[in-house]
Amino acid sequence: MESASPVIRKKRSALVRYWPLYLMMALPLTYFLIFKYIPMFGAILAFRRFKIGKPFGTDWMGFTYFQTFIKNPIYWRAFRNTLTLSLLNLVINFPGPIIFAILLNELRFKTFKKFVQTISYMPRFMSTVVIISIMITMLMPNSGIVNKLMGTNIDYIGKAANFKWIFVFTDTWQWTGFTAIIYLAAITGIDTDLYEAARIDGANRLKQTLHVTIPGILPTVMVMLILNLGRLLSVGMEKSMLLYRPSNSTASDVIDYFVYRYAFEGTANYSLAAAAGLFAAVISTVLIASSNAISRKLTGSGIY
Numbered sequence: 001m002e003s004a005s006p007v008i009r010k011k012r013s014a015l016v017r018y019w020p021l022y023l024m025m026a027l028p029l030t031y032f033l034i035f036k037y038i039p040m041f042g043a044i045l046a047f048r049r050f051k052i053g054k055p056f057g058t059d060w061m062g063f064t065y066f067q068t069f070i071k072n073p074i075y076w077r078a079f080r081n082t083l084t085l086s087l088l089n090l091v092i093n094f095p096g097p098i099i100f101a102i103l104l105n106e107l108r109f110k111t112f113k114k115f116v117q118t119i120s121y122m123p124r125f126m127s128t129v130v131i132i133s134i135m136i137t138m139l140m141p142n143s144g145i146v147n148k149l150m151g152t153n154i155d156y157i158g159k160a161a162n163f164k165w166i167f168v169f170t171d172t173w174q175w176t177g178f179t180a181i182i183y184l185a186a187i188t189g190i191d192t193d194l195y196e197a198a199r200i201d202g203a204n205r206l207k208q209t210l211h212v213t214i215p216g217i218l219p220t221v222m223v224m225l226i227l228n229l230g231r232l233l234s235v236g237m238e239k240s241m242l243l244y245r246p247s248n249s250t251a252s253d254v255i256d257y258f259v260y261r262y263a264f265e266g267t268a269n270y271s272l273a274a275a276a277g278l279f280a281a282v283i284s285t286v287l288i289a290s291s292n293a294i295s296r297k298l299t300g301s302g303i304y
Contacts, residue, residue, distance in 0.1 A: 046275035057271065065275035075276060078258040079233075081251055082280075086232045088168050094228055096176050098221060101183035102209060117184075120177025131170055132242040139166070157243055160251040167239055182224065183217055190216035219301040226295055226303050230288040233280040255280050 015022065041056070046065060048057025069075045100120070107113040123131065138145050139156040147153055156162050190212065198208045237256035244252045255276065263273035292302040 043274060043278050043281075045271050046278045048271065050270040050274075061271065065272045066279065068272055069276045069279075074253070075255075075258055077250065078253045078255050082233055082235055082254040082256075085164055085167055085235050085254065088164055089171055089235070090228055090232075092168055093171050093175065094225065096172060097179035098183055098217075100176055101180040101187060102213060104180065104184060105187050105213070106205065106209075117177065117180075121181060122177070123174045124178035126174070128174075128236075128238045129242065131174055132239060135166065135170055136243075155247075158245045158247040160248040163243065163248045163251040166243065167235075170239065179224075183220060186217040186220040187213060218299055222295040222299050222301055223303055226288060226291045229291045230284050232287055233284050 045057050047061060047063070049059045049061050051058045104113060104117060107116070136157060139147075141147060141153050141155045144156075146156065157166060194212045194216070195208055198212050203211065233255055235254055235256065237254060237260050240252050240254050240257045241260075244257075259273045259277045262269045262276065288303075292304065296302040
C-alpha cells in the first residue's frame with residue numbers, strides 16, 4: 001500500500017490540476033454511454049419476442065427472426081444497395097480528402113489557402129436535410145437549374161440508376177473539406193527536416209509528396225480507412241428517406257431504412273428489426289477487427 005500511495009496522490013493531483021479537461025470529457029462520454037452503450041442491452045430483442053411493457057421481450061425465440069429476414073429478398077436487396085453505396089463512397093470519397101489536403105498544403109498563398117479551406121468545410125455545418133433539399137431543388141424536372149442549363153426535362157432523382165451517384169456526390173460535397181482537416185493536421189506534424197533532406201537530395205515537390213508526405217500521414221490514413229470499413233454496412237437512412245421515390249426504390253432501400261421500416265412502420269416488429277441490425281453490426285465488427293489486424297501488420301499502427 002505504501003508503494004501505491006504516491007501513484008494515487010499523483011493521479012489525484014492530475015485530476016485536480018486538469019479538472020476542466022475532465023469536465024469537457026463528461027459530455028461526450030455521457031453521449032456515448034446513453035446512446036451507444038446502454039442500447040446494446042436491447043440486442044436481446046433479436047432473440048426474444050417483443051411485447052409492449054416488456055423492454056427485454058417475453059418468449060425466447062432463438063434464431064427465428066434471423067431466419068425470417070435472411071429469407072426475405074427485400075433484405076438482400078437492401079444489403080446489396082448498402083454495400084454498393086459504401087464501396088462506391090469508399091472508392092471516391094476516401095482518397096478525395098487526402099488528395100485535397102495534400103493540394104491545400106502545397107498552396108503558398110496563405111490567404112487563398114484559408115479561403116479555400118473555409119469554403120470547403122462549410123457544407124459540413126449544414127444539416128443533411130438542407131443538403132438534400134438543395135440537391136432536390138437543383139435537379140427538379142421542370143425548374144431545376146441542371147435541367148435549365150442542359151435544356152432537358154429529366155427526373156434525375158426518380159431514376160434508380162442515378163441514385164447512387166447523387167448519394168455519393170452529396171457526401172463529397174458535405175465531407176471532403178471537413179475530413180481534409182484531419183489529414184492537414186497530420187501533414188503539419190511531419191518533421192520539416194525530412195523535407196529539407198529531400199530537397200538537398202534533389203527531390204522536387206512531387207517526389208517530396210510521394211516519399212515524405214504520404215508516408216508521414218499513412219498511420220492516419222490507415223486509422224481512417226479502418227473506421228470507414230467499420231461503417232461499410234451503415235450508410236445512414238436519412239439520405240435514403242429524403243431521396244426516396246417509388247421509382248428509385250430498387251436502389252434507395254438500404255439496411256438502416258429496412259430496420260427502421262420494420263421497427264416503426266406497419267406491424268412494428270421490433271424483434272425482427274433488432275435481428276437485422278445486429279446481423280449488420282456483427283459483420284461491421286468483424287471488418288473492423290480484420291482491417292485493424294492487417295493495418296498493424298503492414299504499418300504497425302491501428303485503432304487499438
